[in-house]
Amino acid sequence: ADVRRLFDACLTWTEFLCLATLAYLGPRRRAASNLRRRDIDLDRGTIRFREKGGKVITKPIPEEFAGLLRTAIGAGAIGASPDSYVIPMPRGQRREGDRDDRIIWRTVKNLGKRANVEVHPHALRAAFAVRFLESHPGEVEALQRLMGHSKMETTQIYLRRLDRERAMERVRDLSWGSPFASIALEAR
Numbered sequence: 001a002d003v004r005r006l007f008d009a010c011l012t013w014t015e016f017l018c019l020a021t022l023a024y025l026g027p028r029r030r031a032a033s034n035l036r037r038r039d040i041d042l043d044r045g046t047i048r049f050r051e052k053g054g055k056v057i058t059k060p061i062p063e064e065f066a067g068l069l070r071t072a073i074g075a076g077a078i079g080a081s082p083d084s085y086v087i088p089m090p091r092g093q094r095r096e097g098d099r100d101d102r103i104i105w106r107t108v109k110n111l112g113k114r115a116n117v118e119v120h121p122h123a124l125r126a127a128f129a130v131r132f133l134e135s136h137p138g139e140v141e142a143l144q145r146l147m148g149h150s151k152m153e154t155t156q157i158y159l160r161r162l163d164r165e166r167a168m169e170r171v172r173d174l175s176w177g178s179p180f181a182s183i184a185l186e187a188r
Contacts, residue, residue, distance in 0.1 A: 005116070006023075019108070020068050022125065032101075032104050033101035040086065
């Protein structure tokens with residue numbers, strides 16, 4: 001629900017592409033910050049991230065996100081040059097080389113403030129992990145590869161939230177067989 005509120009609060013292409021990249025693909029903020037147009041292959045449906053430790057991860061692009069990218073390219077939000085950033089700069093870059101990844105942090109924090117959602121980029125990475133497993137139960141190894149984790153234990157950390165939510169839901173069918181409970185249910 002919070003991610004949906006964040007999408008609803010987007011006002012610019014920078015905000016929208018930042019949020020969509022993090023929510024649909026779950027990269028770290030540095031990898032999202034340095035994502036260039038040359039890293040997208042819409043014909044093959046893949047996107048390439050340069051992740052932690054110099055690791056390069058090529059991920060399939062979700063169909064919905066591919067459509068968003070095509071729209072952004074068509075609207076000129078993502079420049080035509082292969083060196084254009086997928087998440088545009090709010091203003092021009094002042095120095096050469098990879099840009100500071102705090103642009104992702106600031107964009108997410110400002111968007112969260114507008115949407116009244118407490119959020120940071122890594123929370124969106126966790127939201128991606130949870131959403132993936134909700135859509136593909138038991139596919140923890142696939143998630144491990146998508147997240148770029150070398151150890152399964154690291155991926156398991158992202159599952160705590162999903163497990164906690166499921167554990168809390170189990171209380172809904174709790175019953176003591178009280179006659180007053182059936183009266184309360186009938187009153188609804």
